[in-house]
Amino acid sequence: MAELSFNVDHGYLEGLVRGMKAGILTHTDYHNLAQCDTLEDMKLHLQSTSYGKLLSSSEADLTVSLVDSKLRESLVTEFSCLRSNALPPLSAFLDYITYSYMIDNVVMLITGALKQRDVAELLPRCHPLGAFDQMAAVGIARTPTELYSAILVDTPLAQFFQDAVSESNLDEMEAEILRNKLYKFEADRRAFIITVNSFGTDLSGGERSELYPSCGKLYPEGLRLLAKAEDHEQVKAVADCYPVKLNTLAFLQQFHFGVFYSYIKLKEQESRNIVWIAECVTQRQKSKINNYIPIFPGTS
């Protein structure tokens, strides 16, 4: 009976996010962008899409990293617009989306501190959607328990870190394992990333399956397939049906929160696509330019 009461609190935001989804670049837009020769051309093409005057107002030289940061900024603006207008339970759902970025930031700060890098230098590289107050203090902690009891217990991340904290000291592999343990709620993507990352290192198939999260759509058949995969081709075969398509399918139903999550993920994918195209353009590698993942093929 969701349709009877959903619109009271969340009808406006659902309409808003569907309108924003209509502004996601289509096949023709990507085609136009791929034809560009310089970043200036790309800027011109992006002006005619929903990005509008995003890039033209900047004073600095147009580089790929500037494009990347501007795109990320626009995603953060849209997300805060949604989040500030949201009532619970939608606000709790949107907060859960930011948690994954927060965990990324925390792990990045920990690894940075281990390599003796200055925390102030790392802070601007944190993903803005995952910012929280005590971020700067994370770099100071030496062991996980100290990290937990001093800093994280006040943040919303406390519930995730509770199970994963152990007495051992932090080192690089441990940080990655920590991150994977925390990510049980973003199951599928992590499974893929673990598989692809573990090709180069010496994690065997058995150890890999231990790290796989125990939820998500891939459980259990997909996970077994992935554990057996030994090279990129096999991973690609498993991956064929999943991430972007699932996200676009979420828009086919009304009155649920999936549209918000899918919109954020698709917008991220779009920024990655644009940055990929921009890189190919600047490095003049036209052959690789079509390796982006189109989101809405063929629609106008």
Next chain:
Amino acid sequence: MLLEWMMNGHAILYTGVTLAFWSTILIVGICYTIFDLGFRFDVAWFLTETSPFMWASLGIGLAISLSVVGAAWGIYITGSSIIGGGVKAPRIKTKNLVSIIFCEAVAIYGIIMAIVISNMAEDFSGTTPETIGARNYQAGYSMFGAGLTVGFSNLFCGICVGIVGSGAALADAQNASLFVKILIVEIFGSAIGLFGVIVAILQTSKVKMGD
């Protein structure tokens, strides 16, 4: 998990109230049976002693109030989607007011039926069940039934048109050619409210209160 659900405050309240209610009824029923007082539970006495005007007024009240609840529900479901979709696609604003008008029609059916039914209430001078007469009782019950009919059918019609209208607004924002097709679905949805009005008119066609 069941234990956790039972520990929830709401669940305790609901189970407590339900238990109290049914045990009262059970105990009262048992006592009446044991003490041979079963004759006191008299449905016929209730139906003849309550005035037909009570039934008529209840019918009028239900006709208008349930219709308005249905219309309001439908309007807010559609309205919030129109506003949300209209931010990024302003062209949908005017066209989708048609959905709101369909929901409003449901409330208009309700008030028309309430006025029609209330005009049938006339004075009569009997005081005992024999002097009031069967025709007045029949009038009261018909007016109650008609009010119930039009009220509930308009309630669900309003909700239906509202949900469809919300889908129409969001689809129109994506692709302008979809609106007319979804409007046809809405028209069928509002027809069911009309059925309720027709049946209610038939129910009250033979009503004649008075001496």
